[in-house]
Amino acid sequence: MTLTASVVGASGFAGGELLRLLTAHPEFEVVQATSRQYENRTVGYVHPNLRELDLRFSAPDDLDAVDALFAATPHGVSMENVEAYLDAADTLVDLSADFRLGSEAAYDQWYDGHTAPAYLDRAVYALPELGREGLDGADIVASGGCNATATMLALKPLVDAGLLTPDDQVVADLKVGSSEGGAGGGPASSHPERSGVVRPYAPTGHRHEAEIEEQLGLSLSFSVHAVDMVRGAAATCHTFPTGGKAAEGEIETPDLWSAYRDAYEDEPFVRLVAGGGGVYRYPEPKSVAGTNLAEVGFAADGDRVVAFAAIDNVMKGAAGQAVHAANLAFGLDETAGLNQLGLHPVGSP
Amino acid sequence: MTLTASVVGASGFAGGELLRLLTAHPEFEVVQATSRQYENRTVGYVHPNLRELDLRFSAPDDLDAVDALFAATPHGVSMENVEAYLDAADTLVDLSADFRLGSEAAYDQWYDGHTAPAYLDRAVYALPELGREGLDGADIVASGGCNATATMLALKPLVDAGLLTPDDQVVADLKVGSSEGGAGGGPASSHPERSGVVRPYAPTGHRHEAEIEEQLGLSLSFSVHAVDMVRGAAATCHTFPTGGKAAEGEIETPDLWSAYRDAYEDEPFVRLVAGGGGVYRYPEPKSVAGTNLAEVGFAADGDRVVAFAAIDNVMKGAAGQAVHAANLAFGLDETAGLNQLGLHPVGSP
Amino acid sequence: MTLTASVVGASGFAGGELLRLLTAHPEFEVVQATSRQYENRTVGYVHPNLRELDLRFSAPDDLDAVDALFAATPHGVSMENVEAYLDAADTLVDLSADFRLGSEAAYDQWYDGHTAPAYLDRAVYALPELGREGLDGADIVASGGCNATATMLALKPLVDAGLLTPDDQVVADLKVGSSEGGAGGGPASSHPERSGVVRPYAPTGHRHEAEIEEQLGLSLSFSVHAVDMVRGAAATCHTFPTGGKAAEGEIETPDLWSAYRDAYEDEPFVRLVAGGGGVYRYPEPKSVAGTNLAEVGFAADGDRVVAFAAIDNVMKGAAGQAVHAANLAFGLDETAGLNQLGLHPVGSP
Amino acid sequence: MTLTASVVGASGFAGGELLRLLTAHPEFEVVQATSRQYENRTVGYVHPNLRELDLRFSAPDDLDAVDALFAATPHGVSMENVEAYLDAADTLVDLSADFRLGSEAAYDQWYDGHTAPAYLDRAVYALPELGREGLDGADIVASGGCNATATMLALKPLVDAGLLTPDDQVVADLKVGSSEGGAGGGPASSHPERSGVVRPYAPTGHRHEAEIEEQLGLSLSFSVHAVDMVRGAAATCHTFPTGGKAAEGEIETPDLWSAYRDAYEDEPFVRLVAGGGGVYRYPEPKSVAGTNLAEVGFAADGDRVVAFAAIDNVMKGAAGQAVHAANLAFGLDETAGLNQLGLHPVGSP
Amino acid sequence: MSEADCVTCGAAVALPEDAEVGEIVDCGGCGTELEVVGVDPAELAEAPDLAEDWGE
Amino acid sequence: MSEADCVTCGAAVALPEDAEVGEIVDCGGCGTELEVVGVDPAELAEAPDLAEDWGE
Ligand SMILES: NC(=O)c1ccc[n+]([C@@H]2O[C@H](COP(=O)([O-])OP(=O)(O)OC[C@H]3O[C@@H](n4cnc5c(N)ncnc54)[C@H](OP(=O)(O)O)[C@@H]3O)[C@@H](O)[C@H]2O)c1
Ligand SMILES: NC(=O)c1ccc[n+]([C@@H]2O[C@H](COP(=O)([O-])OP(=O)(O)OC[C@H]3O[C@@H](n4cnc5c(N)ncnc54)[C@H](OP(=O)(O)O)[C@@H]3O)[C@@H](O)[C@H]2O)c1
Ligand SMILES: NC(=O)c1ccc[n+]([C@@H]2O[C@H](COP(=O)([O-])OP(=O)(O)OC[C@H]3O[C@@H](n4cnc5c(N)ncnc54)[C@H](OP(=O)(O)O)[C@@H]3O)[C@@H](O)[C@H]2O)c1
Ligand SMILES: NC(=O)c1ccc[n+]([C@@H]2O[C@H](COP(=O)([O-])OP(=O)(O)OC[C@H]3O[C@@H](n4cnc5c(N)ncnc54)[C@H](OP(=O)(O)O)[C@@H]3O)[C@@H](O)[C@H]2O)c1
Ligand SMILES: [Zn+2]
Ligand SMILES: [Zn+2]
DSSP states (O other), X not given: OOEEEEEETTTSHHHHHHHHHHHTOSSEEEEEEBOSTTTTSBHHHHOGGGTTOOXXXXXXXXXXXXXXXXXXXXXXXXXHHHHHHHHHEEEEEEOSSTTTSSOHHHHHHHSSOOSOGGGGGGEEEEOGGGXXXXXXXXXXXXXXOHHHHHHHHHHHHHHHTTOSOTTSOEEEEEEEOGGGGOTTOOGGGBHHHHTTOEEEEEOXXXXXXXXXXXXXXXXXXXXXXXXXXXXXXEEXXXXXXXXXXXXXXXXXXXXXXXXXXXHHTTOTTEEEOOSOSSSOOSOOHHHHTTSSOEEEEEEEETTEEEEEEEEOTTIIIIIHHHHHHHHHHTTOOTTTTOOOOOOSSOOBO | OOEEEXXXXXXXXXXXXXXXXXHTOSSEEEEEEBOSTTTTSBHHHHOGGGTTOOOBOBOTTSOOOEEEEEEOOOTTHHHHHHHHHHHHEEEEEEOSSTTTSSOHHHHHHHSSOOSOGGGGGGEEEEOGGGOOTTTTTOSEEEEOOHHHHHHHHHHHHHHHTTOSOTTSOEEEEEEEOGGGGOTTOOGGGBHHHHTTOEEEEEOSOOTHHHHHHHXXXXXXXXXXXXXXXXXXXXXXXXXXXXXXXXXXXXXXXXXXXXXXXXXXXXXXXXXXXXXXXXXXXXXXXXXHXXXXXXXXXXXXXXXXXXXXXXXXXXXXXXXXHHHHHHHHHTTOOTTTTOOOOOOSSOOBO | OOEEEEEETTTSHHHHHHHHHHHTOSSEEEXXXXXXXXXXXXXXXXXXXXTTOOXXXXXTTSOOOEEEEEEOOOTTHHHHHHHHHHHHEEEEEEOSSTTTSSOHHHHHHHSSOOSOGGGGGGEEEEOGGGOOTTTTTOSEEEEOOHHHHHHHHHHHHHHHTTOSOXXXXXXXXXXXXXXXXXXXXXXXXXXXXXXXXXXXXXXXXXXXXXXXXXXXXXXXEEEEEXXXXXXXXXXXXXXXXXXXXXXXXXOOHHHHHHHHHHHHTTOTTEEEOOSOSSSOOSOOHHHHTTSSOEEEEEEEETTEEEEEEEEOTTIXXXXXXXXXXXXXXXXXOTTTTOOOOOOSSOOBO | OOEEEEEETTTSHHHHHHHHHHHTOSSEEEEEEBOSTTTTSBHHHHOGGGTTOOOBOBOTTSOOOEXXXXXXXXXXXXXXXXXXXXXXXXXXXXXXXXXXXXOHHHHHHHSSOOSOGGGGGGEEEEOGGGOOTTTTTOSEEEEOOHHHHHHHHHHHHHHHTTOSOTTSOEEEEEEEOGGGGOTTOOGGGBHHHHTTOEEEEESSOOTHHHHHHHHHOOOOEEEEEEESOSSOEEEEEEEOOOSTHHHHSOOOHHHHHHHXXXXXXXXXXXXXXXXXXXXXXXXXXXXXXXXXXXXXXXXXXXXXXXXXXXXXXXXXXXIHHHHHHHHHHTTOOTTTTOOOOOOSSOOBO | OOEEEOTTTOOEEEOOTTOOTXXXXXXXXXXXXXXXXXXXXXXXXXXOOXXXXXXX | OOEEEOTTTOOEEEOOTTOOTTOEEEOTXXXXXXXXXXXXXXXXXXXXXXXXXXXX
């Protein structure tokens, strides 16, 4: 069985990564890759890693019928086009935030409203490590956001184990690479201005908070910093748990190992890294660059637990997550096409 | 008047920076620069920026009499040699942690004790923005640590304004460059392993906590991350103030501007950056690289205030701080020799 | 059929990459990975990308019998141990320079002689794009060096087409990443000293000249510069051809396209990039990072032809080349295990 | 005496650097800084290092009368506006290529002609190390280009010593930082695309060849590569001298030391670095970043001499060079305002 | 090949056949560096910490 | 303080007062690493080369 797939927004960073993954995927075949700017150009014109691909960009308003349509477009585009996308495809896998929140009210609060609220109920949120319900056979898959993914993977075991309760204080401090800004970056993304930075670019009020609150039932203080890498998102979550064992006294490292193992031992894309020896002792984006893996870990210190997660924002944070969800939606092996190994040594991927 | 100065540990990063500053300083003249590894070599052999300097390294056990001796040696060296240093010099300016804490007990708790506790009372802690008392004429100046400096400069206005009280929750999340590790780094500091990292290297229990608690009366949760830059330390302090105006309701941005202006308006080395337009809206290490400036700023969000500071760890965090303190100790203009302007554009300095 | 393999020097950069490739290879199974420093540690202790591998380092003096032994050790080690390696394995694939040159005399001239010259005749040089003769069934495979590989791939089409003759002037100017120095780098490899460099580290007399002269029959002027990346080697070869069409007048771009297509059209690991549009117009290391591909291209300018090649030094320049050669030695599909796609965007891999 | 100065194009990279230099210059006072995009904004809005400056951008068509007008505008702007600039100022110091070549014919050949050829004769080319004639009192100073400056400083001693003759082969291979592209870079300058590159961006036919040929009487093969740094230009000049001592046999290192010392021993901004020990053995851009220094050096190898130079393209390659020339034009101490020391360690400045 | 439990995370750690007292292995589960303090039966303890030396 | 000429570039190199045979100094002019091979009179030779070890 081969499933046909289109990628809308294929000239972008997430779109290009979808092409890389789907091209090498055993079950999918890419039939269309859209771009308005580069219509008729080869895919390799924009993505030099895909020069061998015999495919040219086509216009997004002329869509073939496919099994799966992946939309890797800026916020607002897929809600505008959801009907056209569902006309063309059995399943829409959307990488934007357009279908991630559960209600129109949430879009009114966090964004500028929603233009196709009727479709929100048909959408299934996809960060498979939080739950796979509803994904099999879903019409619309709303693939989780990159910073939210890193943050939630770090925190989920503490919530599941009852250590972290909805009232507990959580500070999430993120460090992210320049590819999060997408291919169309402005002046702040130019190499001279963006190199070597530690730049607080969303000190407060990042929209990913909404997604996290809905999914995890926690409210948190969220700050994002741009640092000098291209791929990567690292979440450092400073938590002060008061539930379960924490209520009785200090949380010990073995308790945390139990909580994290319980949460993730069957997860193919989560790797636990927490202490140990050598150079790489905690989650680091460069250990997972180019892969769909998340490194997750923790450190305990009195009444504080620092929870870490590191992902490649374009993979586990975007295209990899979307393919993972598509595998589940179509009943395929969930790791199909996602077995890339990371690199060592590697610079700033 | 010209004051004579020696630099012990002159082949290191902080020592090299002291040479750069003292060489161009209107009042100091460097008479000795010590190194055991590079004895007899020119200073330019190690520090290519100082090739024009006509000075060779000498052994640290053969010290000339000078007005000021700057010790830029690893922890433990200056407490071992404090008598020799004070024999040779009127004033010892120590850049290590050896004389920063107030009591032997504190060294027992945070370090492996102290070998010259009798001298602790003669030492004056120097982060001049926290107070200049005792610095004029001091025998031993204990120059503040880099990460502690960034953190305390971010927080001090909140404490002074009564917004932040000793019981309030403070999470300090630091991002630092590779020069913090000094010139003698191990495997984790090699270029292939250290490039492109977001690496939690002191997730909990960093010793700078001790210094901050003593100086600011706050207890805080402190985590340090290595990121890809050479110079720079950036502190993001997530605070939840309950004092003063905060007790009455949300803190507004104008209140914070007042607090920060009150704290720093007469400070020559603090620059406030908090919001505004353009690319550089919050404190960033690269805006102050090579200078003795600290950028300090904040963002308010409900009951949370995020306080930021960015410094060059080798300058305001080490050599610049030390020269600033020496200027005060000798009654000079406190900005003498410290008027370097930063660069724009600049990569990852 | 599964072939067993050992990697000697598996804690190094090339050795780690061999583990990555062989682990995912359809025909090989790794049975031993040696390290003296990390004996008994998991492979993931050193190579964080391989944490899932259930394998511990063993001592290099206790070798199991295998089909293929890959030696990724510093110069001199495999000539010392060639008997032991051939006792343990049917085929020795050596990544060092120990068996690359054809004669003892060459080792006397370029190195400090050779301790096992009797084996030189049994060794087959392997840069398959230069010729595959002798590789099938070879006892000792001498895998080509990284800088020599990049340079020769750039120049070979000009030689084959008769444009470049042995008397023509060739200047090869290389730019390479820090992983070329291996895992055990010294002070010049520390992050603060190595970041941001353009450093002429072998301005003249690099030993790779010997390999190139033997293989291509050209003598050339060779200079190597360290630049700020971890993986990658880029050769810019400034040539002044006088043969063939060049003797009759200026060489035109279409002539060069013919020459390069003739040389490489059937090569699975060479990609031609020469001009064209978009951002990536000439060979660049970052387009091939993590893959076994070489990008090769050219630009004509009067009587000068500038020939370019870019590779990942740890892959096409070391481990990928070695696996490619092993595939040929054992009669496997030559691309087996080498189908990794590159990344876009990617920072400084 | 204080001289008044304006900077046209002050929101750009070279313009910002001029502001940094002139602000701290003992003899100049900046009265205007123009920008069309940022009119009325503070200078610190664009250049975060200059936040303390009490100056706002003004429109370039409303120029005050000044002693010196510095034009740091793209090619074509100052030839269009030369009359207005000379109306406003006694001396025009132009950083663009508009007045660097000697004749209209040269502009026809290398550029798209010239719109104010009558002024070409009044312009004096300024790379002071090549000669200071005509600079004192000049109306129009044409400050030398960055890549040409690096290349010519490397080669001049060989020409002066008669080693290199006009017929000798010279290949200049340059590696440059992203600030050479100016503040208004396009897609190829975005951080994700520009990071970690070794990118041949002007493989042949760079316009700086014209400048070099006119000044040095050499014709050369010139290629420029973008590498991952922000500031810096490094020239590696592969030469095959046949003149003077070279005619008689191989050139020895002491001969080269004589040639380079003869050329530069009285030059305040040239530092010779050629071999020696330690980590920094040849010219490197990062050793001179932020300064007006050029590091120059060489390595001999048979009949080849490799000549190196490294500069900060925004300083010695642009703003520093211009201020140096202005010092000479106004009869000031030529090092006035140009005594910045470089940094060590420093990343990728 | 004998096994012992990791003192940090409880995972079973297989010791090399010829393991000797004093050798260091890392836990395959959590990476903790463990010192072999007994061989018959196998026993592991946390290895002396090098924590201050890495990173910076 | 005695002086000797650098063997590479000819610059005068001042030796430390207590210079001993075998000590290494670098030439202030060209940076060459020089070994003190004689002290009375001062004499310098090129130090054993470490060239292969730096950079990469
Ligand atoms: N980058 C990440 O790390 C990341 C992570 C998680 C989720 N996401 C989400 O993924 C989506 C894509 O992000 P990105 O970083 O890949 O952005 P990007 O690089 O800017 O790419 C967006 C693409 O969408 C296309 N596009 C824009 N407007 C369109 C329209 N009206 N109709 C059709 N195509 C349109 C553009 O191509 P043309 O202009 O050529 O048509 C472009 O290729 C966003 O929603 C983002 O939030 C990104
Ligand atoms: N780097 C920073 O960002 C920073 C910031 C604030 C404070 N500090 C403090 O400043 C001090 C120096 O730091 P650094 O980063 O410059 O370290 P570094 O680069 O490692 O330099 C230390 C220097 O001390 C010398 N030294 C070591 N042991 C000595 C001994 N027993 N007697 C005499 N000299 C000795 C070494 O030179 P020889 O071996 O050649 O003698 C070396 O030059 C440390 O205490 C550090 O905590 C550093
Ligand atoms: N890096 C490249 O780009 C590249 C490219 C082409 C070819 N090569 C060649 O590949 C080889 C390895 O290079 P590399 O960069 O991977 O070097 P590396 O990172 O330094 O690794 C060398 C490995 O060899 C082991 N080793 C050293 N001496 C040994 C001995 N006497 N017996 C057994 N093992 C020994 C070391 O491990 P233990 O000390 O733990 O045993 C280390 O793991 C070299 O010959 C190099 O020239 C490298
Ligand atoms: N960057 C280098 O390394 C370097 C080295 C040597 C020489 N140069 C030369 O220096 C000049 C400036 O280079 P740069 O890198 O600084 O470029 P840049 O960053 O792009 O700056 C150019 C400036 O010129 C202004 N400008 C553009 N068109 C103008 C016009 N028609 N009238 C008035 N102002 C105009 C722009 O500001 P507004 O749009 O805000 O007015 C901008 O601030 C160029 O000629 C370049 O070749 C540069
Ligand atoms: Zn364990
Ligand atoms: Zn010399």
